Amino acid sequence: MGRPLNALGTGFILRMSIEAEEMLQEAKENIEAAQNYKGELQQRLHGLNQAHNQVRGSASQAREVLRCHFEMLQAQVALLLSERLSALLQEVDIIEQDSVRPLDDCQRLIEQGVNTADELLREGEAAILCGIGENDEKLGSFTKKALQIQLDSLPEVPVLVDVPCLSAQLDDSLLPALRERIARHGSVASHPPVLIEELVERPGGVLVRWCKVDDDFTAQDYRLQYRRSTASQYEDAYIGKDCEFLVLHLDPNMDHLFRVCARKEGRSEWSPWSVPQAGYTTLAAHEWRPGSEGYILSSRRNIALRNDSSLSSAGVLYSNAPTYFCGQTLTFKITAAGQPDKRDSLGVCVECNSGGESLQRQRAVCISTKGAVFVNGKEMTNQLPAITVGSAVTFDMEVVSVLPVTNNNINDKGSLKLRVTIGSGSREVVFDWLLDQRVDRLFFGCSFTHPGWKVLVF
Template sequence: MSVEVDLLLQEAKESIEAAQNYRSELQQRLHGLNQARKQVRGSSGQARDALRRHFTELQAATARLLTERLDALLAEVDAIEADSIKPLDDCQSVIEHGVGQADELLRDGEAALRCGLGEKEDKLGSFTKKALHIQLDSLPEVPALADVPSVSAQLDDSLLGLLREGVSRHGSVSSRPPVQIEELQERPGGVLVRWCKVDEDFAAADYRLQYRRSSSGGSQYEDAYIGRDCEFLVLHLDPHTDFLFRVCARGEGRTEWSPWSVPQTGFTSLNAHEWRPGTDGYILSSRRNIALRNDSTHTRCPVLYSNAPSYYCGQTLTFKITAVGLMDRLDSLGVCIDGDQQGATLQRDRAVCVSTNGAVFVNGKEMTNQLPAVTVGSSVTFDMELVHLIPHNNHDGFKLRVTIGSGNREVVFDWLLEHTADCLYFGCSFVHSGWKVLVF
């Protein structure tokens, strides 16, 4: 009987645990559903506000433009009227003056006719002289109606049709942005952001990536990348800090950007790669991720190693050359098991590297395959993955699959190690000054 009770108790416990897990899963789904509802309602509210704000500004701007155009046309009418009326006013003044003279002459003539015989001869003589002086046969010219302006306004009713057509096509509403963030991968001191189009009908000419701290609600997004690529490594991020990333696109032949994608939260738990300070012959940037080979020492320059073994298999390590000097066959960029060996090159045992002339070395031996020589702007990448254990002198060894890329070429080989290496140092060495390299 006790066995049956124990079984029932066990089944009950399992059922209770299953019910708890079921309830937890359902609660998580409810939370996700609430987040989805919040996104729909929140984005809808933001879209309404954006539409109202835009069309209110558009209405005000349109009214202002129409008023300015009306004022300009009225000013043209005023100017034409003023220029045309002036000669007419001048002509009217001349005619009115003549009418006054004629009235005065008529009065004088009538008075001369009414005067007595004793005065008549003098009055009539004076009147005749006055009439000759006025030149009664000379009349001012009055312009014909066809010769003076007839002001009119030409108004094209097609403007309303054009406005109606333009307004009917102005703006759009979409249920989702044309691009979305597809993946966020943590990298040392940064996050690799990948995105993709979700609207196949949208012809993207450029993409725009922005980011900001997630905890700083009032902070502004910063541009991280604008270009045609669908991925970008955002560097100089503080580890263990959440950042929000968003992306948008610009269509072919368009100037405006599309709506932003739904912001995604990403972070890195990996500290940024740093060069080791205090190595003779090298000057480091403030973040210690850029090293410059200077000419402060006349001795053969040693290898500049990383500050710690910060490269892990499965990651991509990149050296970007931002300035160059004279090449030497001992110049090296690569990774190694230890970062304390003295020497002037990484072309040694327990290291893999590539020279500035493109030669690849594994444990100090040059391979037959070669990469392009590095120039300003070149990026040399190292990718490694653990393949499997191999027998080695009566004990297990390790094999790393190494891929070194430079330009548009890659070299792939297996690197045999006696002991496992969870993390590796990286390093560089340049014989001549002028070389500058960024690591990330």
């Protein structure tokens, strides 16, 4: 016997309804996918527009720099040539004046002699023309005057080979040398020789890494600058040979722009700047806890000075909050040193233990100023170099395993195994640190028995 007609109709309608809902759901999914696709395309179009603007803008800037530079060179070269011409013409004038002066003196002397000879000739001719009785006196006077003039003495006239003959010596090699230097002067590059490779946030700062992209460019020094995104002027952060630098004292959640350039070996000028990269940190800066007896803190609370010599031990100076977490590098930089002691410590811990004199205790790892490493209060066999002025001690940690909380014991907080790396100088020690509870962040601290120690944390 067949299925009733109304049952068949109901099943057909039900299938149609399900198919319609599926089609509607598929349509909604396609619309959402189309919206996402459109958004991705618009984002890529925005990035493409930025790339166009960078090419066009940098090309216009490069043209302007080239025009200004060569116009300045033309003006300076013209001025230098004019100054050199004036100096050479002045030399000609001086030589001419110095050479003509003795010739003029000689000429005046000869002209004076000619005039005297003319006057003597007139007197002699007049004496001869007079009668014999009349000219005796005149002849005597003429003869006496002729003897005084010394007619056999003539002034010396310089020969032409002894007289200056001015000439201009010009080096024909100047123009070819200039042509060669000008042909090699300046260059145009599609990319700066140095680019920022990575920006990594750190507590209160950003670690900037850069790399050289021009293999033909031999860098002697690098120069890193930064500024707030709202500021107009960059300021220097680093000049040196390293390819990374930690820029500190940055306000959290504030965008900063970073750029880097390089100085070629044997040159004094800097290369073009890299494309500015924006970076920021969400992590608050590491700070020491204020009010701890025996320690003086800097205004930013990142530097602590052990200053009280009257106390045999000032206890442990802890961080203001548990701001250290795994995956981060914690650095202690020693800027001044006092007398070392085996009880001294630099390290991290789970909690602050008021009244403790050292981090050489349970739930803490540390290093003493003598280089001994302690894990949960026990000294390891491996040691690091002793800590002195300029020493930098680093702590790096990563999670190895996490044991979950068991349901059988409500007091069970789980456990945590951390892989700890402590570095000092060129050496480091690596070990596993087992904690009886799971923690996300750790405190850091220091203790110095004797005064004079100053430590920067970052």
